Amino acid sequence: METQSLSYLLVGVLTFGFVVPLFLEYLQVSLPSSKIPDTLAEYLSVDKLAESKSYQRTNFYFKAVTSSFTFLVTLLCVTQGWFGAIDIWIAGFGYSPFINSLLFFGLIFVVSDVLSLPFDYYSTFVIEEKFGFNKTTVHTFFLDKLKAYALSLVVGGGLLLIFLWLIHAMGPQFWWQFWLLAGVFMVLVNVGYTAWILPLFNTLTPLAEGEVRSKLLHYAAKVNFSIQHIFVMDGSRRSAKANAFFSGFGKQKKVVLYDTLLEQHPPEELVAVLAHEIGHYKKRHLKWSMLISLIQVGTLLFLLGQVVFSETMSLALGGSSWSVHLNILGFTMLFAPLTMILGIGMNWLSRKHEFEADQYAKETYGGKPLAEALKTLSVKTLSTIHPHPWYVFVNYSHPPLLQRLQRLEE
Ligand SMILES: [Zn+2]
Numbered sequence: 001m002e003t004q005s006l007s008y009l010l011v012g013v014l015t016f017g018f019v020v021p022l023f024l025e026y027l028q029v030s031l032p033s034s035k036i037p038d039t040l041a042e043y044l045s046v047d048k049l050a051e052s053k054s055y056q057r058t059n060f061y062f063k064a065v066t067s068s069f070t071f072l073v074t075l076l077c078v079t080q081g082w083f084g085a086i087d088i089w090i091a092g093f094g095y096s097p098f099i100n101s102l103l104f105f106g107l108i109f110v111v112s113d114v115l116s117l118p119f120d121y122y123s124t125f126v127i128e129e130k131f132g133f134n135k136t137t138v139h140t141f142f143l144d145k146l147k148a149y150a151l152s153l154v155v156g157g158g159l160l161l162i163f164l165w166l167i168h169a170m171g172p173q174f175w176w177q178f179w180l181l182a183g184v185f186m187v188l189v190n191v192g193y194t195a196w197i198l199p200l201f202n203t204l205t206p207l208a209e210g211e212v213r214s215k216l217l218h219y220a221a222k223v224n225f226s227i228q229h230i231f232v233m234d235g236s237r238r239s240a241k242a243n244a245f246f247s248g249f250g251k252q253k254k255v256v257l258y259d260t261l262l263e264q265h266p267p268e269e270l271v272a273v274l275a276h277e278i279g280h281y282k283k284r285h286l287k288w289s290m291l292i293s294l295i296q297v298g299t300l301l302f303l304l305g306q307v308v309f310s311e312t313m314s315l316a317l318g319g320s321s322w323s324v325h326l327n328i329l330g331f332t333m334l335f336a337p338l339t340m341i342l343g344i345g346m347n348w349l350s351r352k353h354e355f356e357a358d359q360y361a362k363e364t365y366g367g368k369p370l371a372e373a374l375k376t377l378s379v380k381t382l383s384t385i386h387p388h389p390w391y392v393f394v395n396y397s398h399p400p401l402l403q404r405l406q407r408l409e410e
Contacts, residue, residue, distance in 0.1 A: 006316040010078050010333055017336045018071040021394075022064060028384065028391040029060040039405055040385065043375045052382040055131050062127060066119045073115065074333075081318020087326055088319065101164045101325040102157075108329070109152070117145075128239070131382060136238040144238075147200050159185065167308065167324055175305035179298045186290060186297075193247045194231070194254045204231040204256065215267045216255075216274050223364050225278050229254045236260050241381050246277045246286075253281070264380065265373055272361055272370035279360025285353040292349065296342050303338075304331055340394075350397040358404055367408035374404060 001009075033053055036044050077083050090103050124141060128134035136144075162181060166174040189197070198204060207213050207230040220227045235243065235258035242260035246253065255274065262270065280286060307313065311322040313330040361370045378385075378401045387400050398404075 001312055003312055003315040006312055007078070010316065010330065011075065013334055013336060014071065014074055014078065017333075017340070018067060020340075022067055024388070024391045024394055025060050025063055027388045029056050031386060031388055034386050037385070037402060039371075039402075039409065040375060040379070043379045044385070048379060048382075049385070051131070052384070055382040056384055058127055058130070062119075062123060066116075069115075069119075078317065078333075083326060083329060084314070084318020084320070087314075087317075087323050091323075097324065098164055098168050100323075102161065104325040105160060106157075109156075113149075133240045133381075134238075135236055135240055140237065144201060151197070151200065164324065172305055172309065175301040176298075179294075179301050182297050182301075183294050186293065190286070190290065191248050194256060198233070198256075202237065203234045205234075206230065207232050207257065212262065212267045212270055215271050219271045219275060219365060220278065223275075223278060223282070225281070227253065227255055231256045232259050232262060233257070234259055236263075242377060244273050244277060246281060264376055268369040269373035269376070272365055273373050275361035275365040276357045276370060279357035279364075280353065282360060283353070283356050285357065289346070289349065289353075292346065296346075299342075300335060300339070303335065304328070307331055344394055347395065347397050348393075351399045354398050354404070355407065358408055362408055371405050371408040374401060374408075 033049060036046070036049060086107065087100075087104060090100050090107075093100075093103075095103070121141070124134055124136060125138070159182075163174075163178055166178050170177060194204065207216075213230065216230060217227065231254060233256050235241070240260060242258045242264055244255070244257045244261055246255055248254050255277065257270070257273075261273070265273070308324065308327045308331065309322075310327070313334075314321065314323045314326040317326045317330050319326045358367075358370060361367070383401065385401065387396070392400055
């Protein structure tokens with residue numbers, strides 16, 4: 001492909017990646033308010049529904065501004081050849097191509113993060129604050145940022161180092177070698193997430209003896225599920241939104257409940273939430289999604305391997321000659337629609353898994369307590385009651401509340 005046509009293609013793909021998601025957001029937010037369904041009558045008031053609409057709308061305007069800003073900056077960088085100019089500037093220092101690549105990505109990372117910082121700040125301290133979700137302080141906010149930088153420097157930097165080294169040293173063979181490594185890494189992160197990563201940001205304490213704990217353990221024993229650890233996470237330090245999740249395989253399985261979840265739900269509902277999570281485990285959902293992510297990563301690496309050694313992309317981004325980092329950056333942009341399609345597939349699978357986990361909880365514990373828990377959760381987070389079907393198809397990793405309730409309550 002010629003350099004000029006590739007530039008046009010990039011602009012087209014960037015525009016597509018900007019317009020389509022924003023249009024879906026627009027569809028979602030512009031749906032007229034409908035009346036409160038009977039099943040939610042006790043949970044939702046007219047005021048609460050209006051507040052939820054207002055929250056959706058505020059987030060839509062915010063997303064429109066941030067994504068327009070990101071789109072314009074990226075478009076300028078591509079059409080004005082700024083990425084290439086940065087490459088030429090870095091090459092002027094006279095380091096090896098390998099060091100140049102590290103400097104290039106480091107710089108892009110820092111600049112894009114600095115540019116997005118005011119938006120993050122606004123979202124947390126203005127929007128989430130206004131709707132009563134924000135619990136974080138400015139101190140924690142910036143401390144989190146610093147920790148995240150350190151983590152990306154160590155983990156992201158380390159992976160990038162190996163990735164670039166493989167490309168430079170192994171040539172076209174790099175893709176499957178890095179794929180193997182990425183696979184090992186994904187398993188490690190999953191096993192070690194609660195042990196290594198989470199404690200950097202939150203405090204985990206074992207769930208104290210008492211009614212909740214004994215009910216949870218009693219249910220787990222009934223379905224033949226051994227739980228080694230139930231932790232309570234201080235989610236309330238940052239947000240009023242509640243959650244629960246599982247991590248690890250085999251003997252290392254850990255259940256993590258947010259303190260906010262414990263405060264908002266009676267013991268029966270907590271058992272139902274646990275039953276749902278155990279359902280994911282029993283149906284091997286985690287293993288399936290890991291396997292599929294692995295296939296996705298492999299596909300993208302293979303495609304990258306087909307094109308990363310060509311000069312055209314570097315030239316199209318304004319570089320003066322072949323450069324690995326310009327190519328990687330260019331192809332991440334070029335593959336964005338493919339990544340989006342893969343994401344739709346993953347979301348579809350995830351929604352299917354959610355229904356199955358709900359079904360498991362219904363069969364082994366009962367549909368009612370889970371339905372009740374979902375109502376409380378969803379009303380508290382001001383989530384949309386009647387989402388647009390297209391929006392759900394593309395973006396929802398969980399089925400809409402009413403669909404889940406229908407199956408749980410039938
Ligand atoms: Zn689930």
